[in-house]
Amino acid sequence: MYLFNLDKLPGQQSMLFFHLLARMGIEALVLVSPKIPLASIGYFQNAEEEADLQFCKKANIPVMRREVGGGSTYLDENQIFHQVIIRRDHPLFSRKISENYERFSLPVIETYREFGIETSFRPVNDILTKEGKKITGEGSGDIGDCFVWVGGILLDFDYQVMSRVLKVPEEKFRDKIYKSMQDNLTTMKKELGEIPSREEIKSVLIEKFEKLFGKLEPANLTLPMIKEMEKLEKEFTSPAFLFKKTQRIPKGVKIREGVEIIYGIHKAKGGLIRAIQEVKKERIKEISLSGDFTLYPKDCLEELEGKLKGEIRKKKWLNSKIDEFYDKEKVQSPGVNSEDFLKAMKVEE
Amino acid sequence: MTKVEDYNMPEELYYHQEHMWAKVEGDKVKVGLSDFSQKLAGEISYIEMPEEGVQVNQDKVVGSYETGKWLGKIYAPVSGEVISINEDAEDDPTLINKDPYGAGWIFEMKMSDSAELTNLMKGEKAVEWLKGEITKHERGKNK
Numbered sequence: 300m301y302l303f304n305l306d307k308l309p310g311q312q313s314m315l316f317f318h319l320l321a322r323m324g325i326e327a328l329v330l331v332s333p334k335i336p337l338a339s340i341g342y343f344q345n346a347e348e349e350a351d352l353q354f355c356k357k358a359n360i361p362v363m364r365r366e367v368g369g370g371s372t373y374l375d376e377n378q379i380f381h382q383v384i385i386r387r388d389h390p391l392f393s394r395k396i397s398e399n400y401e402r403f404s405l406p407v408i409e410t411y412r413e414f415g416i417e418t419s420f421r422p423v424n425d426i427l428t429k430e431g432k433k434i435t436g437e438g439s440g441d442i443g444d445c446f447v448w449v450g451g452i453l454l455d456f457d458y459q460v461m462s463r464v465l466k467v468p469e470e471k472f473r474d475k476i477y478k479s480m481q482d483n484l485t486t487m488k489k490e491l492g493e494i495p496s497r498e499e500i501k502s503v504l505i506e507k508f509e510k511l512f513g514k515l516e517p518a519n520l521t522l523p524m525i526k527e528m529e530k531l532e533k534e535f536t537s538p539a540f541l542f543k544k545t546q547r548i549p550k551g552v553k554i555r556e557g558v559e560i561i562y563g564i565h566k567a568k569g570g571l572i573r574a575i576q577e578v579k580k581e582r583i584k585e586i587s588l589s590g591d592f593t594l595y596p597k598d599c600l601e602e603l604e605g606k607l608k609g610e611i612r613k614k615k616w617l618n619s620k621i622d623e624f625y626d627k628e629k630v631q632s633p634g635v636n637s638e639d640f641l642k643a644m645k646v647e648e
Numbered sequence: 649m650t651k652v653e654d655y656n657m658p659e660e661l662y663y664h665q666e667h668m669w670a671k672v673e674g675d676k677v678k679v680g681l682s683d684f685s686q687k688l689a690g691e692i693s694y695i696e697m698p699e700e701g702v703q704v705n706q707d708k709v710v711g712s713y714e715t716g717k718w719l720g721k722i723y724a725p726v727s728g729e730v731i732s733i734n735e736d737a738e739d740d741p742t743l744i745n746k747d748p749y750g751a752g753w754i755f756e757m758k759m760s761d762s763a764e765l766t767n768l769m770k771g772e773k774a775v776e777w778l779k780g781e782i783t784k785h786e787r788g789k790n791k
Contacts, residue, residue: 342712342719343694368714394667394785395688396718423716440719546694546738 300385301327302515304501307334307376311363314339314374315528315535316520317382317449318366321442323527326389328508328515329382330501336375336457338362338464342440343547344371351466360464364541367438367449369424370553373461377486378451379497381407381504385446391511392446400424400437403448406507407435410452413503416490425556426450432485433555452504453486454494465552468562471587472575475560476552479577483554550645565643569593569634572643582611588640595631602628603640614646652778655684658749662768663777664707664725669749670768672759679725680753681744684778688785690715692741697733698722698755704730706764711754713741725768728760 308316313333320327338360340349349371350362360373374380383403385392393399404420411418411426411434418434421427426435437450462477488494509515534540551561559578564571570592577585586604594600606624610617621637624630650657657663662670667685671678686692698710704724711722733755737743744752759765769777 341714341717343696343714366719368717368719393688394685394781396690396716400716438717441721545696 300512300515301325301518302505303327303329303331303518303520304505305329305331305520307332308520309334311337311361311532311535312525312528313337313380314363314365315531316524317384317447318442318535319524319527319531320384321445321447324386324444326385326445327383327518328505328512329380329384330504331380331382332376332378332497333374334376336360336373336460339372339374340364341369341371341438341547342366343368343545344549345543345545345547346541347466348549349466350464354463358460358463360460361536362541363535364543365438365440365535366442367440367447369436369438371465372436373457373464374451375457375460377455377457377494378453379500379504380449380451381508383448383508386444387441387446388444389446396439397422399439399446399448402511404435404437404450406504406511407450407452409507409510410500410503411487413507414487414491414495414500416487421556423556427555428485428490430485432483434485434487434490436555452500453484454497454500455488456480456484456486458484466549468564469573472560472562475575475577475585475587476554479554479558479560483558561645563643563645565639567592567635567639567642569632569639572635572639574640574643574645576644578612582609583607584609586644588643590643592635593633594635596628599628599630612644612646614641614648617641617644617646650775652684652775653782655682655687655778655782656749657683657775657778659771661749661774662725662765662770663774664723664768665777666707666721666723667781668723668725670725670765671753672765675728675759675762676731676756677726677728677759678753678756681722681748683748684781686745686748686752689713689718689720692744695722695738695741695744695754697738698724698730700730700733702730703760704728704757706767713744722754724757726757726759726761726764728757730755730757732756 313331417429418426424437439448458480467473553559561576572590575587650659667682695713696711704710706727709721710724
């Protein structure tokens with residue numbers, strides 16, 4: 300198994316390289332960072348629906364769709380990607396996908412520990428600090444005859460740009476994402492007050508991954524590989540691939556496992572309802588309702604928000620809470636009922 | 649229905665090494681994911697089906713699905729033309745988890761060369777192969 304201990308790669312090469320190795324059937328650990336910022340969307344996402352393409356164009360942030368699952372991410376030089384590419388007949392590959400995540404997270408957890416940050420694996424695909432903040436997110440996929448598992452050490456993170464890269468229905472939603480990321484996503488800089496040397500981190504990562512895979516054989520990027528990546532880049536940035544319609548309907552942003560910002564707009568008979576929620580462990584932590592529907596008595600929407608805060612997102616339960624609110628406040632909302640609120644809140648069951 | 653440890657394996661089906669099953673009726677072949685594969689992969693959130701009318705080749709990738717941030721691939725067990733897809737499973741991919749050999753079938757094809765069936769496994773051979781896969785998986789688990 301090879302070790303590609305790379306520096307910062309131009310364009311989209313830091314993401315394209317693992318796709319290339321997997322297609323070539325080459326087993327490797329790749330450590331790399333992007334030279335320029337990138338926005339990356341999951342395979343089942345459509346760039347038009349998920350990314351603020353106008354902003355990305357203005358800020359010179361290329362958007363690429365990857366052959367790996369998950370959601371939108373913002374990538375820049377303050378992340379060291381660790382990418383594992385193994386053939387699916389490798390003894391450490393398990394068809395039980397959750398086990399691969401747990402196994403391959405271990406060297407990363409040990410690396411954080413070496414620098415004084417205690418972390419643990421949180422299913423499905425996050426590494427969290429003791430305080431429950433996400434410090435590494437992961438993704439995986441089958442490409443060619445290989446299984447790839449990718450993630451990144453967060454040295455520092457630009458919360459502001461990440462919240463700008465995403466396409467949102469209204470600006471208010473962007474603020475929520477920004478705030479929730481600040482609360483739930485951490486970095487080595489935040490944890491330690493400074494960023495350790497990149498080379499030192501990479502050398503610990505290599506040592507820890509070698510405990511798992513055995514001695515890795517150092518290898519370098521070759522000219523033919525760069526040429527192949529150029530071809531791949533054309534494929535990955537083609538409108539047919541990037542804007543491919545998929546089933547996934549954007550309904551919000553997952554900040555980390557168990558924390559999501561969910562947004563929804565529902566057109567009821569009596570008008571439009573907008574709902575923005577911060578959901579933690581399936582409970583509504585924060586909710587903001589707005590729209591152009593009529594509600595009597597006026598200004599009682601805040602009370603409904605208060606009533607829903609802290610409640611579990613179960614349809615039957617929330618229905619009863621909304622009904623209680625209607626009864627207690629003698630509320631009237633022509634053309635809008637509790638079912639409409641639940642639709643805007645994307646509560647399905 | 650044969651059961652190999654925790655995994656259902658109907659004996660009348662053919663199995664592809666990438667854990668696809670194939671139900672052959674004349675030159676029509678219905679295709680889905682094996683119970684072993686769906687159980688180990690976890691709940692399927694999204695699926696990209698092959699397109700109806702396209703010609704596909706044996707062993708080639710014809711679609712994808714996502715479970716828990718993993719992107720898995722759907723393979724053609726034999727060559728031929730895709731004649732229909734399961735729209736219910738496209739709308740609700742968890743049908744594949746709930747009923748992999750029934751309501752959770754994925755696509756149907758018209759096989760172009762029945763000789764290719766010899767590359768698939770059936771009956772005792774398939775059971776032995778699955779046992780090996782389970783062992784491999786256990787071996788991976790214990791590392």
